[in-house]
Amino acid sequence: MFAAEYEPAESDGRRRSPRAPVSLDVRIADDGLRRTLCKIVDISRDGARMQTHSNLRRGSTIRLTLPVVGVVAADVMWADDFTAGCRFHKPLTEKLLTKLLAL
Template sequence: MIERPITQANAVRRTDRKPFAATVQFRAGNRRADVRVSDISALGARIAGVFLVREGDHFFLKIGHLGPIEARVIWVNDFDFGCEFLQPLSEVVYDALTNERI
């Protein structure tokens, strides 16, 4: 059976994402960069502006005053990629983020 790669177009979402425009810190090992989050859910986010990542890569995001959030890459499309948080954001944290209270 031929597996097709997961892309933005065929990724199955378990929850809707909300628009979210913020520059956050990305860290994978000793690689660090400021990246742009364009949408977010309690389970993951869409990120742009990072150098080479591959499906399955693990990394950390620092959003606002939150501690590091561990995530893994689910799909990659040029300079955008989708990630899944290893621990979903709590409802309180997610609401605060999407209502700009963090």
């Protein structure tokens, strides 16, 4: 058995809730039904930052398949090169976020 502690990342005032570092390999699909893998590097109840193998466009809607949670719809808020940030259409519950952080 192990215990994990995390410290939320600094907030710059733009985010609705503090982010916590993670390393989650997830599937991503966009409106054009293009599917690929990505890695979520930090997450909050309201959104996530990810590293991708394909360019995402700001303003596009994507679907992330998160472990424990399932498919989550999100809007790409910013994107540069192979990193992007998204806001979930529906915030995660504290219970689901806690389960994701434990992975």
